[in-house]
Amino acid sequence: MILVLGGTSEGRELAHRLRQAGYPVLVSLATPLGRAFAAEGETVVGRRDAAAFLELFRQRRVSLVVDAAHPFATELRCQIREACARASLPYFRWARPFSPLPVHPLLYPCSSFEAAAEEAVKKGPVLFLTTGTRTLPIFLSRAREAGCQVVVRCLPDPETVSTCLQLGLSHRNIVALTGPFDQELNRALFRTYQATVVVTKESGTAGGMEAKLHAAWSLGLPVVLVRRPPEPAGAFYCLEELFLAIEQHAKGVKK
Template sequence: MILVLQGTGDGKLITQTLVGQGYRVGALAATDYGRELAVEYGAILVDKNLNTGTGTWLEELGVQAVVDARHPFDGKGEDELARQCRANNIMYLRIGREETDICHELLHPVSSMPEAAQKAAGLGKTIFLTTGSHDLEHFVALQKTQGIRLVVRVLPEHKVVKKCQDMGIHTRDIVAMQGPFSKQINKALFKMYRAAVVVTKDSGRAGGTDTKIDAALALKIPVVIVKRPSATTQREYRWDEAVQVINQQLPLQPR
């Protein structure tokens, strides 16, 4: 089995390609939407905890290679999974993305979400948050202490929307949509909600960071960009490079 850790469009492409080539592919996804796509592409859902008994269940499933296509801000670096793969002689391939080149007076790089919240609050009273439902608490606090209007764009899943509502975000300020989003769609949404500042993570072109920035700059809206954690020593691959490595080192056997 080839185990693909979902979380990005790259993971979907890898799963779809390997299944199409005839590989037995297992998928581990954090969201209902990710699991639905994995099944749609013919993968076998794997419901396991990455930090509990990893080596044992990798062996039980007969995993030959792990393709880590999680979001650049998730599971970065030498975590337990990578260590278990090395210990059990299992191929581990981390999918990477190019970082965004930030060079504009309206672009404000920061190193963390708490820093992003404080920076955004100093740039405008309506914050359009494009980073999903994680780390909302840093921004929600600003609604009370600094009179900030917070608009969040999240996945259209019931539990995600409910989380936002439970945290005090007005329903009218919850944009429940599934990306990717073009520059035109981003621009229309920023205008519709009268965004004074946009917050995004540096997820690279594949994560739509470029279209968010282009849309915001076209409207002369400042953008706060949360940079990625420190680079890992683990080599990173493009999605197509990972598929090529698997094809070369784990070729399908004739039936």
């Protein structure tokens, strides 16, 4: 069984190709919402630490793990790599290709979410966040200190929306939609919520980054961008190269 960490367009494509090639595939998703975008095939849902992944390996007789999760899923990456090391399972990372950042006077790259929060409040008073809810407390804390308002665009998942409400966000400042969005819709949302700064992540074209950048700049809005974390050594950026490695592994297992 090949375990694919999905939840991304890359994960869906990979799982589909693997099944077409005749491999047994199990896709791991963080939330139930991901099932709607996982295409055909078997899935398991839930956030897991290394111990939980080890149990999943045992139950489903996993022989190979392919990590196609989001570039910013660093905690997940840490847990699955630890689990693979403990179980002596091969771990392949299929990474989203890096896209060069455009040069623009309204782009403010930051190396961390904390630095992005500091930069964003300088350009308040209305921060429009498209960075998810895992780091939302960082931005809320700094924004409240600076007297800024925060609008969050997040997935329309009950748990995610509940997290926003529990952190004290007004329901009026929660935009629960499934992206990525085109430039026109991004621009309409930024304008409607009277954003003075947009905060996003370096998620690449697949994550809708370029549409957000150009929508913001068309309105004269600055964009604070959190730089993408480094990928593990040996990560694959080409699907064909990844497939070749999977085929070589499968041949070795059969011998």
